[in-house]
Amino acid sequence: MKIRVAILSFAHMHAWSYAACLRQLPDVELCGIWDDNRKRGREAAERFETLFMADMDRLLARKPEAVIVTAENVRHRELVERAAQAGCWVLCEKPITTTIPDAKAMIQACAKAKTGLGTAFPCRYATPVKLAREKIQAGELGEIHAVTCTNHGQSPGGWFADERLSGGGATMDHTVHVADLLRWMLNREFTAVYAEVGNQLHRRDLKTDDLGSLHMTMQGGVQVNHIASWSRPKSFPTWGDVTMEFIGEKGVMRLDAFNQKIDVFDDDAGRLTWDGWGDNPDLGLVADFVEAVRHRRPPSVTGEDGLRALEVTLAAYRAARTGKTVAL
Amino acid sequence: MKLALIGCGGMGALHAAMAKAAGFEVVLCADAVEQAARDLAARHGARWSTNPESAARDVDADVVAIATPTPTHLPLIRAAAEAGKHIFCEKPFCRTVRECREAIRVAKKHRVKLFVGHVVRYFQEFEAMRHKIREGRIGNVGWVKLTRGGIMPGGLDSWFRDYVQSGGVTLDCMIHDFDWLRYVFGEPERVYAQALMRGEPHPMDYAQATLRFRGGLIATVIGIWAYPSGFRVTAEICGEKGMLRYDSNDASLAVHPRTVATGPTMIVPLNPVEKSPYQMEWEDFANWLAGGGEPRVTPGDAMAAVAMAEAALKSAETGQPVRFSGRIDA
Numbered sequence: 253m254k255i256r257v258a259i260l261s262f263a264h265m266h267a268w269s270y271a272a273c274l275r276q277l278p279d280v281e282l283c284g285i286w287d288d289n290r291k292r293g294r295e296a297a298e299r300f301e302t303l304f305m306a307d308m309d310r311l312l313a314r315k316p317e318a319v320i321v322t323a324e325n326v327r328h329r330e331l332v333e334r335a336a337q338a339g340c341w342v343l344c345e346k347p348i349t350t351t352i353p354d355a356k357a358m359i360q361a362c363a364k365a366k367t368g369l370g371t372a373f374p375c376r377y378a379t380p381v382k383l384a385r386e387k388i389q390a391g392e393l394g395e396i397h398a399v400t401c402t403n404h405g406q407s408p409g410g411w412f413a414d415e416r417l418s419g420g421g422a423t424m425d426h427t428v429h430v431a432d433l434l435r436w437m438l439n440r441e442f443t444a445v446y447a448e449v450g451n452q453l454h455r456r457d458l459k460t461d462d463l464g465s466l467h468m469t470m471q472g473g474v475q476v477n478h479i480a481s482w483s484r485p486k487s488f489p490t491w492g493d494v495t496m497e498f499i500g501e502k503g504v505m506r507l508d509a510f511n512q513k514i515d516v517f518d519d520d521a522g523r524l525t526w527d528g529w530g531d532n533p534d535l536g537l538v539a540d541f542v543e544a545v546r547h548r549r550p551p552s553v554t555g556e557d558g559l560r561a562l563e564v565t566l567a568a569y570r571a572a573r574t575g576k577t578v579a580l
Numbered sequence: 581m582k583l584a585l586i587g588c589g590g591m592g593a594l595h596a597a598m599a600k601a602a603g604f605e606v607v608l609c610a611d612a613v614e615q616a617a618r619d620l621a622a623r624h625g626a627r628w629s630t631n632p633e634s635a636a637r638d639v640d641a642d643v644v645a646i647a648t649p650t651p652t653h654l655p656l657i658r659a660a661a662e663a664g665k666h667i668f669c670e671k672p673f674c675r676t677v678r679e680c681r682e683a684i685r686v687a688k689k690h691r692v693k694l695f696v697g698h699v700v701r702y703f704q705e706f707e708a709m710r711h712k713i714r715e716g717r718i719g720n721v722g723w724v725k726l727t728r729g730g731i732m733p734g735g736l737d738s739w740f741r742d743y744v745q746s747g748g749v750t751l752d753c754m755i756h757d758f759d760w761l762r763y764v765f766g767e768p769e770r771v772y773a774q775a776l777m778r779g780e781p782h783p784m785d786y787a788q789a790t791l792r793f794r795g796g797l798i799a800t801v802i803g804i805w806a807y808p809s810g811f812r813v814t815a816e817i818c819g820e821k822g823m824l825r826y827d828s829n830d831a832s833l834a835v836h837p838r839t840v841a842t843g844p845t846m847i848v849p850l851n852p853v854e855k856s857p858y859q860m861e862w863e864d865f866a867n868w869l870a871g872g873g874e875p876r877v878t879p880g881d882a883m884a885a886v887a888m889a890e891a892a893l894k895s896a897e898t899g900q901p902v903r904f905s906g907r908i909d910a
Contacts, residue, residue, distance in 0.1 A: 397776050398786045400727075400802055446772050446901065448790050448798045452722025453820050463723050463818075465790040465800045467772055469899075475774035477788035479800060483723055483818040499776070499786045499806045575770075577899050 255545050256283040258316040260308065260331045261323035262296045263289070263411060264345050266372065266534070270320050271300045273538035280542050286311045288323075312338035318545045320372075320538075321345060324417040325424070329354040336365040341545040343370045343538075347428045347565060348558030350419025355562055359555040368544050370551025371558030373432045375494055375509060377536025384496070384507045385437045393500025396438055398475045401430045405492035407482040413458050421460025423449050423568055426480035428561035429494060431468075432553070435560060440471040442564050442580050449572035453483055466568045480568075489515075490526040581869060584608040584638045584665070585626075586656055587647035588616040591670050594858055595645050595697075596624055599668075602862035604643065610635030632656060637663040643869070646670060649739040650746060654679040661690040668865055669696050672755050673882035675747060677890055677908075680883035687879065695865040695875055696882035700756040701763055702857035702864070709815060709824050710764050718819030721765070721797060726757040729804030730811035732784050740805075743777045749785040750775050750896070751889040754803035758791075758892075759877070759885035761801070767794050767908070772901040773892035776806070789892045880909035 257274055259267055259282065274282045284303040287293025297304035305311040312319075312334065318341035321331045328349045335342050342362060348355050348371050362369035375381055388396065403426040411417040418424060435441060449464040463483055468476040484492050494509040512530030537553075544551040567578040583604040585596050588611035596606050609621040610629040621628035629635045632652070636644050636659035644660040645668040646653055653674045660667050667687065673696045674680045687694040700706050713721055729749060734740040746752050750773065762768060773789035784806040791799045804812075817824040833850040864875040887908040895902045 397778065397784075398774070398788070398806075400788060444899065446899075448772070448792050450722070450796065450798060452796070452798055453818055455820070463798060465723075465798055467774055467788060467790060469774075475776065475786075475788060477774070477790070477800065477802065479725065481723070481818075483823070485818075485822045487822065499784070499804075501782055504807055575901060577901075 253546070254279050254281050255318065255542050256281045256316045257318045257320060257542070257545075258282075258284045258286065258311055259296075259320045259322060260286050260335065261321065261327070262287050262292050263324045264322040266345055267296070267320070267322035269534045270322065270538055271296065273532070273535045275300060276535065277539055277542055283316050284311045284314065308334065312340070316340060318342065318541070324411045325350050325419050326417055329358050332358045332369065333361045336361040336367055336369075339365060339367060341368045341541070341551075343372055343541045343551060344555070344558065345372045346558065347419070347424060347562050348555060349562065350424065352559070352563065352566065355555070355559040359559065362555060368550040369555035370541050370544065371432075371553050371555060371561075372537060373429060373553045373557065373561075374533040374537040375429045375433055376436060376553055377533040377540070378494075378509045379531045380507060380512070381433060381509050384505060387505060388437055388498065392503065393498055393505055394502030396474055396498055396500050398499040399434065400497045401434070401476065401478040402481070402493060402495045403427070403430050404479065404481045404484050406484045406486065406488060407454055407458060407462060413460055415460050418460065420565070420569060421451070421458065422462045422482040423447070423464030423466075423480045424565055425482070427464065427466065427478065427565040427568060428558070430478050430480075430496070431561040431564040432557055433496070434470065434476060435557070438470060438474065440474060441560070442468050442470055444469040444577050444579050445564055445567040445571055446577040447568035447571045449569060464568055464572070468564065487523050489524045490528075581605070581642045581866070582607045582640055583643045583645055584610065584635050584641035585620070585645045585647065586610045586632045586635050587670075588613070588620040589647065592647035593620055595647050595668070595670070595862075596620060598856060598858040598862045599645060600624065601859045602866050604862070604866065607640050608635055608638050633659050636660040636665065641665060643668065650752070651675050654683050657683045657694070658686050661686040661692050661694075664690060664692060666693040666869055667695065668862070669694065671696055671698050671759075671882065671885070672747065672751050672889065673879065673886050675745070675751070677883060677887045680879070680886050684879045684883065693869060694879045695868065696877060696879060697861050698756065698759045698877045698882060698885065699857050699861050700760050701876050702860040704853050704857065705826050705851070706760060706815075709817060709826060712824055713764060713817065713819070717822065718817065718824060719821030721817055721819045723818045724761065724765070724797065724799040725802070725816045726761070726799070727802040727804065727812070727814045728757055729753050730807045731809050732805040741783045743785070747889060747893060748775060748777050748787065749803035749805040750787045750789070750892050751886070753805065754787060754789065754801050754892070755885045755889045757801045757803075758888035759881065761791065761793070761799050762884055762888065763881070765793050765795060765797050765799070768792070768888060768904055769794050770901045770903045771888065771891050771895055773895045775893065775896035787892070787896065789895075791888070878909075884909035
């Protein structure tokens with residue numbers, strides 16, 4: 253059976269990658285695109301040879317089995333609820349949304365409609381990450397005592413820089429991936445969060461924060477530092493990174509999830525660029541989602557997972573605001 | 581100038597060589613462990629002693645260098661100051677701010693010059709980064725990450741493993757970074773830190789700290805005594821116009837010995853320079869003794885670094901950030 257998937261909004265650039273993944277997978281059809289930005293939606297529809305619809309109800313009336321929601325963060329809830337009401341499985345871009353009540357409402361809407369809700373955490377599908385998790389869970393490092401992580405990026409600008417649409421800056425954008433990986437790799441929940449958050453590097457052109465240094469404690473006392481940032485300069489060789497250093501009783505493991513690259517010295521570009529050659533994690537994410545739809549099961553990374561990661565992010569903002577450690 | 585060296589371990593041996601290169605004459609090597617004192621003394625044609633306190637008062641010496649475990653610094657500084665000796669003290673200055681203040685007081689009272697070896701201020705790579713920051717190459721700096729460390733130092737019975745004595749990686753190792761941050765970016769406002777301080781079966785320490793400075797800078801410092809081997813320093817400095825990055829493993833020279841010992845094989849990356857930063861700190865001290873200007877690091881600076889480390893340890897204990905109030909260098 254061919255699974256028909258629609259994409260709601262191309263506001264988030266990841267939509268382009270997810271659309272490409274849908275077209276790569278067998279027995280899947282990208283059956284239509286809705287976008288409140290008609291120009292953007294039409295462009296995407298043309299590129300991926302599918303239908304553009306300016307009226308979301310008309311698109312949902314065509315009964316896609318599933319949708320991918322890649323709108324601005326604060327719009328996730330509305331789109332997910334409407335898709336769930338239409339009986340669709342939903343893959344929602346991260347962060348799941350920007351408030352706890354919204355996230356709970358989204359989870360509830362999908363539960364009520366008996367559809368599956370997934371959060372787009374593609375890092376779980378990065379091959380080096382999967383191997384790192386296997387090693388931890390096989391006990392190769394012994395008990396994990398401490399982890400130091402980064403999720404750096406370049407400043408994305410656009411709606412990401414508008415708190416009314418994004419719910420926050422780099423800390424909102426770049427905490428959830430790593431928070432989710434830590435929960436998944438260590439099988440533990442977070443118990444406390446402290447953070448220093450600020451607009452450290454873009455005071456002229458950005459109203460949100462561009463950096464958070466988060467200190468977290470996980471069950472069993474695992475101590476974690478994570479840097480969520482938009483600190484990479486425009487001249488940086490790539491978009492950013494996801495790194496984790498694990499300090500275990502029996503050993504140390506350093507993960508640089510996207511460090512599978514070729515140095516490209518390009519005179520035309522006038523700078524060094526890093527071109528990746530590793531597996532595409534987005535493909536694993538989208539493939540899992542499609543299989544979930546096909547077998548009417550929840551996606552492997554659920555809405556609950558999205559909620560847990562959001563809780564950490566919001567606790568970091570609260571800690572930064574109050575100057576105190578926040579218990580979870 | 582004649583130098584009595586107290587503490588003939590790894591740092592003591594290094595300081596003896598560097599002091600000599602800076603024009604000092606090593607006349608006495610003292611260590612509670614006789615063999616260590618004898619071996620180093622033989623290398624420098626000096627006398628040896630197993631009594632650190634009397635070495636601090638040695639009549640022949642003009643200057644005393646202290647490279648002993650941190651909690652012994654204050655009594656040795658006091659003994660040397662009372663005997664009228666100028667003092668070179670390895671970092672950390674003392675175990676606590678209270679001890680630092682007392683050390684400064686006795687040095688002042690006896691009119692001796694006191695220098696604390698915050699050698700990172702002399703490291704060429706750190707100087708290069710500081711100059712680039714000052715020249716505005718990356719614009720206003722908003723975030724810095726410094727990491728430092730590697731294997732747990734010392735042998736199985738080492739004093740480093742007694743965290744009460746050493747203060748762990750936070751006081752002994754990260755103090756370099758605390759000092760350098762304050763040197764370049766000014767006064768800290770608050771610190772939050774987590775520290776591992778594990779005992780048996782595998783003693784290791786690993787600390788993560790974030791500091792907020794009065795100018796708004798956020799600095800993240802990672803201190804490591806937890807790697808199975810090696811030593812590594814990294815720096816990442818982000819400004820509005822760009823970013824500086826340094827990694828000691830990305831070195832100009834690396835030696836890979838073919839012989840495999842029973843323990844882990846350690847590949848030590850080398851970045852050789854004509855003049856060691858340790859020699860430069862000794863020359864800076866010598867210049868001050870000779871009537872030149874104040875050295876790059878003052879006892880007040882060294883005390884401030886201890887204050888930052890102490891605050892980090894307190895934060896790690898309480899799970900809450902610790903604020904600095906008033907001047908921490910006086």
